[in-house]
Amino acid sequence: MSDDIAYPVFRTPDLALALSTARRLMDFGRCEDSEVSVYAEFNSVAEVQRVAKELPEGWFRGQEGYEEFNGVPWEDQPALVVGVQGPALPADLSAYEERLPVECELRNLPVGSIEDAFAVAIGPNPGEIHWDSLCWPDAPELGFHGESKHAEVTLLFNTRTRDLDVPADDHTVLVHVRKAGVDGRQMKEPYAHWLAEQVGLTVIGPWQPF
Template identity: 75%
Template sequence: MSNDIAYPVFRTPDLTLAMSAARRLMDFGRREYSEVSVSAELRSVAEVRRVAYELPGAWFRGQEEFGEFDGVPFEDQPALVVGVQAPGLPTDPSAYEGRLPVECSLLDQPVGSIEDAFTAVTGPNIGEIRWASLCWPDAPEAGFGGESKHAEVTLLLNTRTRDLDEPANDHTVLVHIRSAIVSGRQTREPYAHWLAEQAGLTIIGPGQRL
């Protein structure tokens, strides 16, 4: 079993520039089977309704207290807790009490099918766009073989962390590679530098792991 590590390679308050950089890097490893997933944290009922109107195919899932539904059959749990598509969202505002923030997501979509619509409605909300099933090529001049399992690109919206827990006034592009720690050192970090350079980018901070 292996894990990934993601290095920031670009940061800007300009979403158009951030998206351009992310796509440039993603295109370097894109394959016909590559996919994109998006998600955002919505902190008010008004925002949930607004985004649901714009993205009717998205799924929404609210928060629950630890152990709140222990022993409760899945079919008897609130739709907002187990996950529901936009048309099935509760209309009663009281259904959202204790459920905010609500996570909105669209997973495993064709590349290019959802990114622009998602960024258009995200607004100030924290979110991410993650392109997966990429394939990074060999870098023989740098002494590294390619990889596919952890070949991903993430665009963080209004945050700088993969935990999506710290609001920011800018957007960050991350390049993902396999984590390989030897004697406390990431031995594949130079490969991340090489990948960034191929898209005209550069590592601007320490790697992030989940």
């Protein structure tokens, strides 16, 4: 059992530049089995409806109260709580009461299949594009073997945290490596620096946990 940690390596208010930079880093580790997932949160019904039109294939899910549906069969729970694709979202605005923020996600897709459309649709909302199943190469001069399990890249939109809980006016690229702490130090941090440097980037802040 192991976890990853992520280091910020680039930040800009320019969405197109953020996406192209994240792709450059992702391409450095891309392999045959690499995949991409996207996720966003929307705090208004208007934004949910707008994005559902732009990303009709997205799966949308609203919040549910604590133990709200205990004992309620799955088929009897509201569609918005169970999760539906864009065209099946309820038209009745009352269905969204107590359900915001609404989440939207698409998971485990081929690289290059969703990134551009998602970047166009995200607007001012917090979200992320996450590439995984990458393959980081060996860095023998640092004594590091290559990494695959935790070889990942994340592009955060309109936030600087992986929890998407702190709004920002810019976008941040993260490089992921395996978490390996000894006496409070992360032993893989030099590897994160090396990975960033291979594509002309540099670590610009402290690591973030999963």
